[in-house]
Amino acid sequence: MPEVLMPRLSDTMEEGVLSQWVKHEGDPVRKGDVLAVIETDKAAMDMEAYDEGVLTRILVAEGTSVPIGTPIAVIGQAAAAATASPPVPAPGQAGRAVVPPPPAPAPPAVAPPAGRLPSSPLARRLARERGIDLSTVSGSGPGGRVVRADIENAARERDGAQPVPLREAAPTGPARPAPGGPPAAPTTAVLPSPAPSVAAPAPAADAEEIPLTTVRRLTAQRLAASAREAPHFYLTVVAATDDLLAFRARANQRHGADVKITVTDLLTRACARALADCPEVNVSWDETRILRHRHINIGIAVAIDDGLIVPVIRDADRKTLTEIAREAHDLTARARARKLTPDELSGGTFTISNLGMYGIRQFTAVINPPQAAILAVGEAVRQPVVRGDQVTIAATMTLTLSIDHRAVDGATAAGFLTRLQEAIEQPLDIVL
Numbered sequence: 001m002p003e004v005l006m007p008r009l010s011d012t013m014e015e016g017v018l019s020q021w022v023k024h025e026g027d028p029v030r031k032g033d034v035l036a037v038i039e040t041d042k043a044a045m046d047m048e049a050y051d052e053g054v055l056t057r058i059l060v061a062e063g064t065s066v067p068i069g070t071p072i073a074v075i076g077q078a079a080a081a082a083t084a085s086p087p088v089p090a091p092g093q094a095g096r097a098v099v100p101p102p103p104a105p106a107p108p109a110v111a112p113p114a115g116r117l118p119s120s121p122l123a124r125r126l127a128r129e130r131g132i133d134l135s136t137v138s139g140s141g142p143g144g145r146v147v148r149a150d151i152e153n154a155a156r157e158r159d160g161a162q163p164v165p166l167r168e169a170a171p172t173g174p175a176r177p178a179p180g181g182p183p184a185a186p187t188t189a190v191l192p193s194p195a196p197s198v199a200a201p202a203p204a205a206d207a208e209e210i211p212l213t214t215v216r217r218l219t220a221q222r223l224a225a226s227a228r229e230a231p232h233f234y235l236t237v238v239a240a241t242d243d244l245l246a247f248r249a250r251a252n253q254r255h256g257a258d259v260k261i262t263v264t265d266l267l268t269r270a271c272a273r274a275l276a277d278c279p280e281v282n283v284s285w286d287e288t289r290i291l292r293h294r295h296i297n298i299g300i301a302v303a304i305d306d307g308l309i310v311p312v313i314r315d316a317d318r319k320t321l322t323e324i325a326r327e328a329h330d331l332t333a334r335a336r337a338r339k340l341t342p343d344e345l346s347g348g349t350f351t352i353s354n355l356g357m358y359g360i361r362q363f364t365a366v367i368n369p370p371q372a373a374i375l376a377v378g379e380a381v382r383q384p385v386v387r388g389d390q391v392t393i394a395a396t397m398t399l400t401l402s403i404d405h406r407a408v409d410g411a412t413a414a415g416f417l418t419r420l421q422e423a424i425e426q427p428l429d430i431v432l
Contacts, residue, residue: 002051004073006066009040009047009342015067016040017214023055029075036072037338039214043309043345044338051075065214126151132158215307226369230285231405234364235417239424241380241395247427255322264300264354265325267377269430270423272296272316275350278416282349284370285407299348299368300328302335309335310368312348321431356380362398372407375420376400397424 006016017039023029034046035055056076060066123146127134130151137154139146212220244266251261275282275296284291296317299310311331313324334340353365356379365376378398385394399420403413423429 002053002075003071004035004047004049004051004075006060006068006070006072007038007047008068009038009045010346013040013068015065017065018060018062018072019044019214020062021058022046023049025055025058027055029053029055040218043215043304043335043340044213045342046339049075053077123147123151130155213306215304215309219307222369223366226367230367230369232364232367232402233405233410233413234400234402235410235413236362236398236400237417237421238396238398239421240385241397241424244424244427245380245395251321259322259325260329261321261325262328263356263380264352264377265321265328266427266430267352267354267375267424268298268300268313268316268324268328269319269321270420271298271350271352271375272319273423273429274416274420276317277419278412280412281373281403281408281416283372283407284349285372285404286370290407293349295347295349297347297349299351299371300331301351301353301365301368302332304336304338309340309345310348310351311335311340311344312346314347351375352377356397362400364400365402367402367404372404373413373416374402376402399424 006018009016018036019039020037022034022036029035029049030052031049033049035049036047037044038047039045053075054077055073057074058072059074060070060072066072124134126132126148127137127146132151132154134146137146137150138144140150244263248261248263248266255261275298279292282293282296284293295315297312297314298316299312302309302311311334313319313327313331316324319327331340331344334344348368349371351365351368351371351374353374354377355363356377359379361381362378363376365374367374376399378400380395380397382393382395384391385396387394399417401413401417403410
């Protein structure tokens with residue numbers, strides 16, 4: 001009977017959370033049916049069946065995080081399902097079953113290398129960040145595996161115990177006289193006050209605790225790492241947008257209901273042209289080298305209920321404005337419905353974050369690693385503008401570029417942003 005394995009749903013995925021079983025034991029399964037919803041480091045995605053039959057066994061409970069390649073279910077034939085052993089309810093899930101694996105001999109467990117304790121990838125990362133030796137931590141996970149909670153508990157214990165050696169080392173009574181010397185006068189030791197514990201404070205009585213989804217937690221980790229490790233610098237220009245907005249209105253009038261071109265679509269095309277002219281910005285930092293990408297793949301930041309997701313328009317410089325508009329509309333809709341594929345979420349070389357639609361005039365964005373730059377787009381507003389010796393009213397838009405200084409120098413980034421400004425102010429450059 002074919003086993004269903006935890007799939008690799010993104011290029012950075014190491015483990016996934018089985019968020020929800022859509023099919024249950026005994027349900028018929030066809031190829032293409034959605035079996036479950038899996039939360040990855042990028043989004044929650046539907047997992048489809050590649051075999052037909054009956055879902056005979058569920059091996060992993062909802063809410064469980066397992067490494068990629070781990071068996072999570074078994075698809076068999078109807079007869080096998082009828083003779084399958086009764087499901088064993090998972091704790092707290094009456095009627096929803098998590099059963100032990102089939103009575104086939106389990107493959108031998110792979111022992112960790114000598115001197116290395118079994119631990120989750122997240123636990124290892126937290127241990128590095130907080131300076132904790134894994135060998136000193138007792139694991140509470142399956143088979144003694146060190147998990148996130150173990151690292152957090154170790155950090156709290158370590159920080160709370162720091163003052164103890166100081167109090168033990170301090171003298172607590174009269175000093176002993178030196179041999180043959182006069183008796184020493186009694187002294188009183190002044191003990192240092194214990195340092196305040198850095199353990200997480202208990203939540204306020206009137207606060208609501210909101211559990212972190214996998215998307216929220218991993219987005220926070222990636223962006224925190226970017227802000228901590230990548231030396232960001234920022235460049236800002238103000239682009240005149242009267243011609244751009246007029247061009248958009250004419251284009252939408254021409255296309256009618258067939259396609260709707262947004263400001264983000266125009267900016268995607270403009271960024272693609274500017275990146276083609278300034279390939280030094282279409283790069284990634286890789287510690288020992290800089291990777292200059294041959295393809296221009298532009299990610300569009302999309303807000304979803306529990307975080308942020310960045311679908312990617314591939315080869316944006318080779319697509320027409322209409323093609324970009326159709327693809328962006330489709331990607332955005334499916335991103336909010338959690339219907340994107342792993343390929344549609346990976347491979348980006350540059351990102352656009354547009355908060356202008358929310359009335360935001362200007363902001364700075366955190367770079368989406370391993371990319372080297374992200375463009376923050378503000379609202380197009382009408383305001384007084386000095387042109388020559390005259391003051392006129394015109395629509396303008398603030399564009400702020402965040403750059404990783406390890407990969408891109410200031411003059412290079414300035415050249416790119418100037419080229420982008422020119423494309424926006426002369427929209428024919430975008431479509432020709």
